[in-house]
Amino acid sequence: MEINQYPTALDNLDRLGLIEFKDDYPIGFQDWQSEVEQSAKELFEEWSKTESNRTKWAHGAGFVHLRGIYITDLGSAFVSVCMKGLK
Numbered sequence: 001m002e003i004n005q006y007p008t009a010l011d012n013l014d015r016l017g018l019i020e021f022k023d024d025y026p027i028g029f030q031d032w033q034s035e036v037e038q039s040a041k042e043l044f045e046e047w048s049k050t051e052s053n054r055t056k057w058a059h060g061a062g063f064v065h066l067r068g069i070y071i072t073d074l075g076s077a078f079v080s081v082c083m084k085g086l087k
Contacts, residue, residue: 010069018075021067033066 001009013019025033071079 013075016074017072018078020070020072022070023067024070025066025068029068036066 010019014021
C-alpha cells in the first residue's frame, strides 16, 4: 500500500467500525508528538523553499491535528476471526 492511500484506508476502517479516532493518547505521547511536530516543521520549511510553494501558502502558518487510532471491539473480533494465523 502506498502512503497516499493511508487516509482512504483509515477512513474505510473507521466507517466499518473497526477503528475509531480519539483525542486520547497513551503514556509517552508527548515525546512522540514533539518529534512529529519538529519533523513536520522541517518538511514544511524544505517545501517552502521554492517560490511556487511559498505562493501557494502565502500566510506560512498551519497546524497538525494529532489523534489516537484505537481498535474497536468489532475490530478486535475481526482480527481474531479473519486474520487468525496471518503474520
